[in-house]
Amino acid sequence: MSYVAPLKDMLFNLKYLADIEQIAQLPGFEDAGFETAQAVLEEAAKFNEGVLAPLNWEGDKNPSSWKDGVVTATPGFKQAFRQFADGGWQGLQHPVDFGGQGLPKTIGAACGEMQNSANMSFALCPLLTDGAIEALLTAGSNELKATYLENLVSGKWTGTMNLTEPQAGSDLAAVRSRAEPLADGSYKVFGTKVFITWGEHDMAENIVHLVLARVTGAPEGVKGISLFVVPKFLVNKDGSLGARNDVQCVSIEHKMGIKASPTAVLQFGDHGGALGYLVGQENRGLEYMFIMMNAARFGVGVQGIAIAERSYQQAVTFAKDRVQSRPVDALAPANATIIYHPDVKRMLMTMRAYTEGCRAMATVAAAAYDAAHHHADAEVRKQNQAFYEFMVPLIKGYSTEMSLEVTSLGVQVHGGMGYIEETGAAQYYRDAKILTIYEGTTAIQANDLVGRKTARDGGQTAKALAAQIEATEGLLVKSGSADALAVAKRLKAARVAFVDVVNFVATNTKTRPSDVFAGSVPYLMLAGNLMAGWQLARALLMAQDEIAQGVDVSFMQAKIITARFYADHLLTKAPGMRDAIVDGCESVTALALDAF
Amino acid sequence: MSYVAPLKDMLFNLKYLADIEQIAQLPGFEDAGFETAQAVLEEAAKFNEGVLAPLNWEGDKNPSSWKDGVVTATPGFKQAFRQFADGGWQGLQHPVDFGGQGLPKTIGAACGEMQNSANMSFALCPLLTDGAIEALLTAGSNELKATYLENLVSGKWTGTMNLTEPQAGSDLAAVRSRAEPLADGSYKVFGTKVFITWGEHDMAENIVHLVLARVTGAPEGVKGISLFVVPKFLVNKDGSLGARNDVQCVSIEHKMGIKASPTAVLQFGDHGGALGYLVGQENRGLEYMFIMMNAARFGVGVQGIAIAERSYQQAVTFAKDRVQSRPVDALAPANATIIYHPDVKRMLMTMRAYTEGCRAMATVAAAAYDAAHHHADAEVRKQNQAFYEFMVPLIKGYSTEMSLEVTSLGVQVHGGMGYIEETGAAQYYRDAKILTIYEGTTAIQANDLVGRKTARDGGQTAKALAAQIEATEGLLVKSGSADALAVAKRLKAARVAFVDVVNFVATNTKTRPSDVFAGSVPYLMLAGNLMAGWQLARALLMAQDEIAQGVDVSFMQAKIITARFYADHLLTKAPGMRDAIVDGCESVTALALDAF
The missing domain is CATH 2.40.110.20 (Butyryl-CoA Dehydrogenase, subunit A; domain 2)
Known part of the structure; x- marks a missing residue:
């Protein structure tokens, strides 16, 4: 049940999808280029792999306990939290003025993922502290800031x-x-x-x-x-x-x-x-609280990615170790480990594609957040803010919903052993289920997506995204490889489905709210699916270019295969979802309440 | 957390879908008509609601315990098992010669569902005993039968x-x-x-x-x-x-x-x-064991339906009680219970449609089992046996996979309360996860579906089913109602997708086994989805006829709406699954093992 931070994938995303060198051009982020990111992520990996990950199962066995109003954390947590604070991890994204390191969210999100993969229960504490810091920074008086911020940022x-x-x-x-x-x-x-x-x-x-x-x-x-x-x-x-x-x-x-x-x-x-x-x-409390909540919602989306990654790693380890049955493929060894079975590969690829897709989506959104807050040009800030805000409910909703499927597959890969608590796969399955609920259920995210993010601007932001996706499709077709063409086909079908739904939402939210909100969660799932698939399609294009240059060929090939798998197996869900949302809205609310 | 047996839906299935009066024409089942079924189901409901259901949460809190080789069941279980045995429930489907009641599987499956809704942990004990009885009946010597069967059938x-x-x-x-x-x-x-x-x-x-x-x-x-x-x-x-x-x-x-x-x-x-x-x-042990396992696989499929039903009932109760937020629909009361929210309705309808669809599918398969074992005409027996055997992996695989989604929605409807163990929704989520694993994982069911049930006869049984489904589509179109036409459209698209996959499987299993088995579980899910949707489509037609006669109108209307919802929201998944299976097979196995 060890954890190894997926540094390579994270750094790929930072470099190719989020363009970290561009972020390092933003005022205030001058030191935050690729090399800094790499150094920070490597340190974070060391800490999370070495200190937090080994305490994860301990926390499940020995939960925090309450006695006479006093709560005692799991043995080892207090010491680990001191190390966390002393390492400066709480202050990573917070202002230098209050003792933080002032790094971009693009880097912070990767570190947050590692913390949550290593130990989600533990990582919740700094996640909530981040929210409190955010609220005080946004709306606190100078006195409140002076009294509280430094000790929060330091993790004291x-x-x-x-x-x-x-x-x-x-x-x-x-x-x-x-x-x-x-x-x-x-x-x-x-x-x-x-x-x-x-x-x-x-x-x-x-x-x-x-x-x-x-x-x-x-x-x-x-x-x-x-x-x-x-x-x-x-x-x-x-x-x-x-x-x-x-x-x-x-x-x-x-x-x-x-x-x-x-x-x-x-x-x-x-x-x-x-x-x-x-x-x-x-x-004005709710307004301030929403600032905290939006930060926290992004963070919970990252938790979904994090627990999916951990579950995937454990499943891969088991599948490479467990010997069972002769595979159908005559090329495989007779006494093969179960990773040779096509269905085990299908499960692992599904876990991997979801996780990498959502990670790519969150990384790109984090970069937009950084640009929205630091770019010199107001128009660029505005565009990035609109993109980021559109993405938050998708990152929260889609990444957490997918984590339920991924952690369920994580148990399934283990067979009967997965159901035994000591194996550890079941913990991820149980842990993940809170993610679709807290900081706003998936339905609450979907309300946000429908109301504030789509209907309010008549679908403009959504359609601007669709136009960008269409441009990616063009690049895929132009590239002409079999993988790129296959991905382009599925991306196009999903994008067309998305635009249909956006039009349906923009047209009908006021006049037929029940019909629109009957499909709000499926709309969120369709949109999240498309955005994650789109980022993997972008990744495929860049990986193809790098392979042509002979750069990191086996990693780049794996990225292409994962993008292709995502398109083949996950983007293909989109047209059916469109049909359910647009054509199926009436059957959702048709049943009389007393017939339930 | 009480449980009320869904007698009305069960009896609808027995009467309209399984044609219990026809089963009562079979030699040996002369007394097993609708009235007997109703009487037995009502008694079963009384026992399971009153005795087993109240012990379910107790079993989660106080699991069976082991000490020095001795296992003590949860308090209350031993007494309940005595009542179960004394009521004759163990012997329901077993031969009169050994003290059983010799009732058809069609009735037994409904009683089994109730036991498992009431208390899945408890019901596992009689489920395994059934398997042992089956094996001894099939292959045991007269001496073994004489020594063991009566005491097993009696529950001693x-x-x-x-x-x-x-x-x-x-x-x-x-x-x-x-x-x-x-x-x-x-x-x-x-x-x-x-x-x-x-x-x-x-x-x-x-x-x-x-x-x-x-x-x-x-x-x-x-x-x-x-x-x-x-x-x-x-x-x-x-x-x-x-x-x-x-x-x-x-x-x-x-x-x-x-x-x-x-x-x-x-x-x-x-x-x-x-x-x-x-x-x-x-x-020849494996051969006999497969007889037990096939009975047990059907039984585990029924467990999926059972836990979905229990989860649905609890979610409905909560949704009708919990007041939260003003619904988007202006017609709803301002301080409404959450069942007024369209997304809550979507979740409940999803749970309901899955459960009723799988129940209908299992009931029809049970009727085929009865005909396969009791019909006077050998050709009719053979056809029914082929149908039943095709259905077993679907009932086991699809009904249990859907139960994961249903019990997850069951937690979700409760919001934060769902994550608190005392609420009870989480227990169903945790309990259900074993169902896709034991008695053969979903992948093992899918291997059976691909190998023995599809490739072996070149897809003949599957295509014969497709032809029957096409006939149902014809009846739906002929009926001409908006609901029937909408269902016909989705049923047709799903059936065409199914036939495409059947052809892909029949053609390629020998030559490209990896490509076919890469899609084996999606094929199972597509086939199960279609079969459940088909049975609900049949139910819709019969419900329309009954409404025309003024029979039980509100129940029949609910059945039509549920069938329509199933078609709109679940059958619409089928074409995308076809694309993933047929066009996406290569990306499943493309990644090199060391790239995982």
Whole structure:
């Protein structure tokens, strides 16, 4: 159950698909070229392979535990978190001003993937801290920034996101936690928050909760929600820790997976009120929270890729070791390992193609994020922002949904051994299932894709992407190789299907919302499938060029085969999905409720 | 987490799709008409809802436990098993001569589904006992039958299937357990068997192990395997229990699911040899075992349907209860339960359509089994047997693969609550994953479909089915309703895709085995999808007729909508699968092994 970071594939993506040397031209990223990326990724690989990966199974066996309000992390996690913090990994993408390294998201995403492949339960803690840092950077006062950021960026403290309440899950309008203003400008916060990831633990000196609550007298619904910092320990003027705040962890959940990651029920204000500090302005909390959430959604998409990679690696190792049955191919040895069986190859190729496709998609989106935030030209920033925003629900939704299929295949490759917990394949299957749920279910991502990302601009962003894909098809046809032509054919069919659906969505969201939203998740899956397949098609073209130059031939050949497999076996799903979405919308909602 | 047997749907299938009144015309089934079926199913519902279903979650919390070779079942299981036996449920389909009720498989399959919906871990025990009974009926001597059958049929004793060894999973040619003949005609059996379901427990007085082993001097490979009865306790001449046999349970597995069902490692002959009795002739063990396995494979397919149904019921209950967000449809109430959201409906309809489609498919196959075994006309028997045998890998493979998707959706409908073990949805997700593995993985089913069921007869059976499907398309077109026409369109496209693949398989299995087996599982999925969709199309036609007569209108309307949904959303996958199988075969096996 060891883990080896897929450095070669990551560096290929950085160099060829994300054009990291272009990112190094952006103001602020002058040192972030390919060589820096390579050095950072190699260090990250060392740490994640050596420190975090060996603790993954331990976390499943010995989950975080709760006793009398105190949560103790899995043995070894506290020490590993110190090493993580001391290595500067928490600050990788954060501003140099607060002690971070200020590296681009393009590099950060690769490191994030490694952390999550190595140990998803562990990596959730820094993921949430990233969100808290993002929120404070965006909307925090200078005082809040000065008080909290440096310790969060250094990993001395950790952060959480407190959104969900028992009656308010996907529906944040239903948030009931409340905040009473005090004379000194601070607030007393009251309420119950559930599903708070790493909401209580012993890995850091302090925990900085970012909490959604309503100020007394605020309007109903989403327009009356404010965002507060509520630290576990109050912070004195000199930065030292003061009294324990009135926030208690009353229990943690018994979950199917990510067991090392404590999922807390937090009670705010049971003993007079938890002291909280407003982030930004009153009633704009949801807006700020969305900034955190968009960062976190990208991060959860990367978790999907990460767990798929880990599951793939374990399946490959098993398939190369386990001897069973004579393969159908007479060329194979009589007592062959099961990787010689065509169906085992089909499963492994499916896992590989999904993982590489989604990794390529996420890497390109991360590069767009960097350009959107650092490019000198406002128009370029705007275009990149639109692309990035379109991609976020796809990365979150598609990469996590595919991770369910991949981790299921990961168990399947192992046969009966896969069902035995000690083998480790089952852990990935159980762990992955949270990914399509938290930080917005796949349906919530699909709502975002339909509403804000497609209907709002009449499908313009989507169609601009389709035009770019069509250009890639042209290049594939021009290249003329059998693989390129086969990929072009499937890419075109998928792109045409996508445009049909985009038109359907753009035309009907207002007038026939039920019909459009009946196909929202299939639309997301079709779009994600297309975007991942497109990036692999781009990769195929570049790999062909490199082979012509004699560069890294066997790696480049593998990339071409994977792109071809993706097109043959995954892009071929797209036309049928179009039919289901456009022609099949009515049968989704036809059944009377009492007939269920 | 209660369970309500879907009696209405089961009885619809029995009456309209399986034509139970025709089965009651078969010799030996004179009493097995619709009214008998209804009475039996209602009794079964009472028992499974009231006794087995409430123990399901208990079994997950308190799995069977092992201590010093003794396995203790989950609290309550032993008592429930007594009730099960006393109710005569073990003997439902078995011959009256040995104390059974001799009912058709058509009825037995419905009862089996209920048992498995109620409590899959529990139901595995009778499922394996059925297999042992089947093997003894087929090949056991009169003495073996006299000694064992009555107590197995009555549920006084239970049975097991001992195939797998550490080095012999899918590959039974690798079995190493051995049997030394003794002077009195019995044998001493030695070896280690793993993954033995209910291989040791305290629910019954004796356990009758059916064990594959090689007689001293037998040929290598599958032609040297014999089948033995090895009882846990030896049986005296008078039928009373004698000494403990030399078979020990040395451990049970720590599994992801079906935790109440002990999965035993059994050690035979560590203390001088376990006494065993040959079933049938030496070296024909695999042949007999296949008879048990074919029965068990059908049974496992039914388990897929069963767990999908349970998962669906729980998701519907939650979706009708949980209030969250305003639906997009302005007609829905402002504070609506989530079942008003189109995507929740899409998930529930997907679950429902898969479940009803596979149930219909299994019911029709069970009816063919009954005709194949009881019809007076040899030609009719032969046709039914060919149909049944073609369907078994589809029922096992497709119904279990779909159960993974259904139970995943079942968790998804619950959002974050689905990931909390106490909710119960996660248990179905974990339990279901064994179904695509045991009794032959999906790939093993697909090998059977490709080799024995398609290539061997040049695709004749498959094409005869396609012709029947085409006839159904004709009836749909003739009926002329919008639903029938929409279903006809999708059914036709799926059938054409199926025939293309059948031709590809029939033509190339010998000459290009790797290319064909690269698509074997997708072929199975395409075929299963088509067969389930076809049965729902037939159901639609009959439901339309009944509505015209004013019979049970709301149920019949729901059936039509479900059939339409299946065609719109699931049958639409078929053409893309054809493209992947036929045009995409080469990219499956193109990657060099060291590139993985």
